[in-house]
Amino acid sequence: MARLRFHIRYPEEKIPEPILYEIGQEYQVVPSIRRADVRETTGWMDVEFTGEADEIDKAIQGLRTKGCIVDPIELNVVE
Amino acid sequence: MTKKMQSLVCRECGKEYPTQDIHVCELCFGPLEVKYDYTAIKQVMTKEKILSGPPSLWRYADLLPVEGTNYVGLHAGYTPLVHAKNLGHFLGLDHLYIKNDCVNHPTLSFKDRVVAVAMTRARELGFETVACASTGNLANSVSAHAASAGMACYVFIPGDLEAAKVLGNLIYKPNVVEIEGNYDDVNRLCSEIAGERRWAFVNINIRPYYAEGSKTLAFETVEQLGWRAPDQVVVPMASGSLLTKIWKGLKEFEKIGLVDSVPTKVNGAQAEGCSPIATAHLNGRDFFKPVKPKTIAKSLAIGNPADGYYALKATAETQGAMDMVTDEEIVESIKLLAQTEGIFAETAGGVTIGVLQKLVKKGHIKRNDVTVAYITGNGLKTQEAVVDAVGRPFRIQPHLSHFTKTFGIEEQA
Numbered sequence: 490m491a492r493l494r495f496h497i498r499y500p501e502e503k504i505p506e507p508i509l510y511e512i513g514q515e516y517q518v519v520p521s522i523r524r525a526d527v528r529e530t531t532g533w534m535d536v537e538f539t540g541e542a543d544e545i546d547k548a549i550q551g552l553r554t555k556g557c558i559v560d561p562i563e564l565n566v567v568e
Numbered sequence: 569m570t571k572k573m574q575s576l577v578c579r580e581c582g583k584e585y586p587t588q589d590i591h592v593c594e595l596c597f598g599p600l601e602v603k604y605d606y607t608a609i610k611q612v613m614t615k616e617k618i619l620s621g622p623p624s625l626w627r628y629a630d631l632l633p634v635e636g637t638n639y640v641g642l643h644a645g646y647t648p649l650v651h652a653k654n655l656g657h658f659l660g661l662d663h664l665y666i667k668n669d670c671v672n673h674p675t676l677s678f679k680d681r682v683v684a685v686a687m688t689r690a691r692e693l694g695f696e697t698v699a700c701a702s703t704g705n706l707a708n709s710v711s712a713h714a715a716s717a718g719m720a721c722y723v724f725i726p727g728d729l730e731a732a733k734v735l736g737n738l739i740y741k742p743n744v745v746e747i748e749g750n751y752d753d754v755n756r757l758c759s760e761i762a763g764e765r766r767w768a769f770v771n772i773n774i775r776p777y778y779a780e781g782s783k784t785l786a787f788e789t790v791e792q793l794g795w796r797a798p799d800q801v802v803v804p805m806a807s808g809s810l811l812t813k814i815w816k817g818l819k820e821f822e823k824i825g826l827v828d829s830v831p832t833k834v835n836g837a838q839a840e841g842c843s844p845i846a847t848a849h850l851n852g853r854d855f856f857k858p859v860k861p862k863t864i865a866k867s868l869a870i871g872n873p874a875d876g877y878y879a880l881k882a883t884a885e886t887q888g889a890m891d892m893v894t895d896e897e898i899v900e901s902i903k904l905l906a907q908t909e910g911i912f913a914e915t916a917g918g919v920t921i922g923v924l925q926k927l928v929k930k931g932h933i934k935r936n937d938v939t940v941a942y943i944t945g946n947g948l949k950t951q952e953a954v955v956d957a958v959g960r961p962f963r964i965q966p967h968l969s970h971f972t973k974t975f976g977i978e979e980q981a
């Protein structure tokens with residue numbers, strides 16, 4: 490089992506949708522939210538996914554397909 | 569030596585960790601930073617001790633996150649603070665200073681500061697291999713320091729990087745890895761490798777120590793101003809870390825009694841083509857929205873800045889300001905600095921000077937303010953940005969008459 494950490498940002502129009510719940514239903518991953526800030530116009534979450542590495546990859550692709558921006562927990566590391 | 573480093577502490581929840589190679593809080597995933605014992609440091613760090621120290625950033629070792637004295641990067645820091653009288657006259661400022669990291673050693677950018685500290689700490693933690701993901705200055709600095717320290721080195725770069733920048737790494741013979749894919753692909757892969765290998769990725773798992781090196785810009789500023797904090801600083805922002813650490817450095821000097829007060833307004837500068845932090849500030853927000861960078865100021869082109877939130881906080885706390893400049897304004901500002909002070913800055917320097925001008929015009933920076941603008945890299949590294957904007961040489965035949973005619977001056981008898 491792998492445990493990987495991500496910073497997920499939601500586009501404004503997706504904020505009311507239960508995206509993380511849907512991802513947990515669609516893929517064999519367990520999301521654990523550690524920190525989040527969701528407002529009317531923006532929202533982000535720092536999340537740890539537990540599951541098989543391939544399944545986490547698919548879940549991340551799923552999030553991107555739903556319009557989320559998914560970055561490593563460190564955000565941009567290329568300087 | 570005093571046990572000055574107490575722990576790594578989460579900037580969000582305050583949970584403490586031992587001073588090892590970790591960078592994210594296991595509990596809330598917040599970033600970690602070094603916590604010091606300022607009472608102990610105050611006992612040993614005096615003006616006299618600093619003044620008798622080496623002419624490098626290591627004169628401030630008591631406030632840097634290293635335990636011993638086996639330093640990497642012996643010549644980084646202690647760069648000139650230039651009283652910029654000509655540029656000041658042009659802008660209407662009586663006390664303008666340029667902190668000139670164009671001449672930082674060994675690779676002519678402020679990154680030599682953070683890399684010297686990161687690699688010293690990495691070696692203390694037992695690492696034999698260092699690495700980074702970079703599009704320019706950071707890679708140059710890591711490669712050069714690794715060569716001198718005799719450490720194995722991996723530098724990850726996007727596959728479409730300019731030839732000159734690739735050469736600037738290859739000359740030091742690190743393992744340069746070009747990654748096929750876009751910026752996000754490079755970012756993701758490097759984060760994954762950092763999590764998997766026992767390597768010192770200077771700006772990932774060593775980041776709490778790496779970032780502290782930026783404080784030395786503040787320490788030097790205070791010392792070079794005659795042990796006083798400036799009224800205003802203008803700092804270029806990429807990740808936002810530099811701005812937050814300059815502010816931290818000023819406050820640390822106050823904490824240990826090396827400066828009486830810190831009235832400094834901390835101002836941030838970004839390029840319009842990548843301005844998530846400045847845009848948030850100008851819109852009165854305490855959060856930023858990530859952007860896809862499109863600017864000639866590539867050393868500042870971080871669209872999702874890790875310290876953006878903290879930079880906004882530092883600027884708000886000090887009643888500072890932020891602003892942004894277009895690519896055209898960057899080029900004009902590079903020329904202005906060169907032609908008034910003889911300092912050829914890279915594009916990030918153009919951003920700083922351009923925003924300095926704007927903040928003066930807006931009345932935020934006033935004539936009598938002691939103002940320091942931070943120039944973080946050498947213009948020889950980004951010549952392509954100005955190549956079409958500096959004109960051509962006068963071309964003449966090899967005859968004295970051609971010369972005098974060209975310049976409208978008379979031949980001397």
